[in-house]
Amino acid sequence: MKSNYKLHFIIFYILSYGIFSFSSTKFTPYLSEIGYSAFQRGIILSGYAAATIIMQLLFGILSDRYQTMKKIVVVCLCVYGIASAILFSTQNAAIAVYFVLVSLSGGLLNSCCGLYDTWVLGCCEEIRRNLSFIKAFGSIGWAVGSMAASYIISLYSYRGLGISIIIITVLSLLNLAVLPDIDRIAEKSKLTADDFKQLMKNRRYVLLILILFLMYSMVIANNCTVIDKMIDLHASDAQISMKWSLQSLLEIPTYLTGAYLLARFSGLKLLRLSSVMLTIQFVLFAMAKNPALIIGGSVLQLFSTPIILVASKMLILEIAPEKLKSSSQLIALSIFTGASSMLIPVVAGFFSERIGFNITLGCVAVLGICSFLLTYPLNKMSSAA
Secondary structure (H helix, E strand, C coil), rough: CCHHHHHHHHHHHHHHHHHHHHHHHHHHHHHHHEEEHHHHHHHHHHHHHHHHHHHHHHHHHHHHCCCCCHHHHHHHHHHHHHHHHCCCCCCCCCCCHHHHHHHHHHHHHHHHHHHEEEEHHHHCHHHHCCHHHHHHHHHHHHHHHHHHHHHHHHHHHHHHHHHHHHHHHHHHHHHHCCCCCCCCCCCCCCCCCHHHHHHHHHHHHHHHHHHHHHHHHHHHHHHHHHHHHHHHHHHCHHHHHHHHHHHHHHHHHHHHHHHHHHHHHHHHHHHHHHHHHHHHHHHHHHHHHCCCHHHHHHHHHHHHHHHHHHHHHHHHHHCHHHHHHHHHHHHHHHHHHHHHHHHHHHHHHHHHHHCCCHHHHHHHHHHHHHHHHHHHHHHHHHHHH
16 A cells, blocks of 8 residues: 555656646746846745745644644645646736746745655655655656646647646646645644744754755756846757756656665765755856756756755754654755745846856855855764764
8 A cells, every 4th residue: 555655656746846847947938038137037036935935834833733744735736726827827917916926836836845755754664765766756747847848838828838737736636635644743742932942943953954055045046047047148948948857857866866875875975965066067057158058067967956855854854853853844945945045036136137147156156165164064063962
């Protein structure tokens, strides 16, 4: 029966990440097509970062308090599908309308990615051990969805993309119905504000979040500033989709070998490797003179996002207390993904218009160096604990 759960989780990840890629990879091209500048796009995209922070904090607390993840995911998926369909069907609206719709769509898809992983971690040991393997199929869904999105737009425009999101959302919900909820904690104590205060007083936890914030800021810059540079270099929609698909496909081997990597190397060593590779990647992005070179630099995605997400979850699981196992994950995720998603599009968009994309991307590369150096004091804290 548990093997069937694994299969259904795999199907669920493929379908869900497919429609998440429909929105996420088309936010920037869509907003560019309807006339918004890089700075304006940055303002709009920062909205879903704020939504991500609020939603993930709320969902983490609700999950631990009521010992459920499945019901929360159902609500999130439904609202995501509706908001995304409306977004891509809306033309000539005020910037505030796009701000709200992108905030809902982007905030919920980011939240769902965190909720899914926390859901798997909260299930039985057999399912938990396969988190990295299951996430590999999310990358497959993302890769296929990235290419399919361009094809759908070419045939049916962005409105057709919105309708497709609704259809696949329904299929995802049908598959979700057979999945188990998270395991309940026996004799769990009632969560209090002091529990969360103690968590945020944990120096290892806070420093880990800072490291992850710096690293994920680079991931966000890859998703918005690098795409802006490709648009500035007159990249076609197909080339932008190719970049997204290549990145997603290259994540698959890392996710498939995630359990082995974590067993062979510590999570901290994996974060150091990722920091180095992200730094090299952004140096290449800054130096790129055409879209093809940027696509080539995306090969280093093999060492970035999947390592950050898998290693961070296991490191947080080691640090956080049992009764905060869901909320500790989602609080950390809301901070390092939400705060970076809020700041980077606006800051990078502002500087891109004033000092150019190349210098801006070079400055982002420095964040990788900073995150690498901060892993050493974290290692000392872990050794002393």
